[in-house]
Amino acid sequence: MRNFLPRTLRPWNDLGSVLLLGLSSALGGVSALLLLAVPVGRLTLTYPPAVELVARCDAGRLSLNHINDYPCEPQHPYAYDVTLTILSCGFVCELPQNTSLELANRIPYLQSYDIHIRTGMTAHFDYRHTVTSRRPPVTAPKADQSSSRLLKNDPYFNISISRVSETTMYFPAPNVYQMDCSLDSNNGTCVFGKGDILVSESNTEDMFRVRVSHKVQKLKKPVKKFWIEAISSFNRSHPVNDPDYDGVDTVTCNDNFSLDDTSGGLSEAVYVRAGGALLTRCASACAAAAPRKALCENQKQQIEIDPIFTFWTYLVYEKK
DSSP, X not given: OOOOOOGGGOHHHHHHHHHHHHHHHHHHHHHHHHHHHSOOXXXXXXXXXXXXXXXXXXTTEEEEEEOSSSOOOBSOSSOEXXXXXXXXXXXXXXOOTTOOHHHHHHGGGOSEEEEEEEOSSSOEEEEEEEOSSOOOOXXXXXXXOOSEEEOOOOTTTTTSOEEOSSSEEEEEOTTTOOEEEEEETTXXXXXXXXXXXXXXXXXXXXXXXXXXXXXXXXXXXXXXXXXXEEEEEBOSSSBOOOTTGGGOOEEEEEETTOTTOOSSOOBSSEEEEETTEEEOEEEEEEEEEEEHHHXXXXXXXXXXXXXXXXXXXXXXXXXX
């Protein structure tokens, strides 16, 4: 039978609407309270204490290239001094264009590789390097509920093959040569290899006091390349008091292993065989490190995490 009661005589309809509205508001309030109970979704990353770099000739100048994914924002917009430690010297080589992704990912874990150096029109110097401390394979990170991470430097950076960029690799060549630097009037000169001397008797770490600069930027952002404007030897106990250091305004760079003497251009004077790959475009380079506090302004990074993701992750961990 049709209900002929007027709308004003059906109060239960309005009552139901009010109840539903009240229930929705209550559930919303409970959800808000639950979100307040969830820890703040922020993750703080503390970068490693040292910045991993590759020193090499670049168009006749000495440059430092930042090789890992931890961004470095320069301490100053102008040139400033840092301590640079040369860890090992070797060669940076470009991967052939037809290199498969599988081979490129496997090369850094090789235990040995061969370096061939052309020392003249007919003479060659062959060197096989066996990695004493093998780089462990990458494993999936363990679940961690902490809100901070302390990142570490790569202990294999200067003793095994390291990726410099998507297309280049660094191959250490211990005891083959060292980077030698000297001062003359207002100019500094750094040489990779002494030409007629290929094998060094020692493989000690050399320390330098260097003045670095970078491309001027309007906005502060990470830098991948620094230029060395001045350089001086550094004693482990105290810096060498070099009166000419402050007067040095340029540092030139010579790569004695480059056939065409273009000071850092990739040439065929050196080639490397590694894991079935033949890398024929190589240049001299040295693995180096600088204190992060001296080179970079940013020591940490804070990552904001999606609150909804944090909420459900929190519930999952609370049930475990």
